[in-house]
Amino acid sequence: MNKIIMQFGLLVFFLSIVFFIQREIQIIEVLIRSAIVSVVLTIMITLLALAFIKAINKVAIVRDTKEDILEENEEIIK
Numbered sequence: 001m002n003k004i005i006m007q008f009g010l011l012v013f014f015l016s017i018v019f020f021i022q023r024e025i026q027i028i029e030v031l032i033r034s035a036i037v038s039v040v041l042t043i044m045i046t047l048l049a050l051a052f053i054k055a056i057n058k059v060a061i062v063r064d065t066k067e068d069i070l071e072e073n074e075e076i077i078k
Contacts, residue, residue: 001049001053002046005042005046006042008042008045009038009041009045012037012042013034013035013037013038014034016033016034016037016038017030017031017034020033020034
């Protein structure tokens with residue numbers, strides 16, 4: 001997952017370089033802006049991925065807990 005996010009960040013970095021160069025900005029300004037955009041976007045995607053993974057794990061834990069309770073109730077009934 002981390003590899004995919006980092007590769008996406010690099011893709012955004014190079015695409016933003018192309019975008020900013022077309023605006024005829026100085027090369028140092030282009031590199032700074034591209035780095036900022038790619039770092040911010042990479043951090044945002046990382047946080048989104050972590051939240052998504054946490055939500056999936058939370059649902060799985062709740063599902064396991066419900067199954068355990070059902071099994072205990074079935075044993076009590078028998």
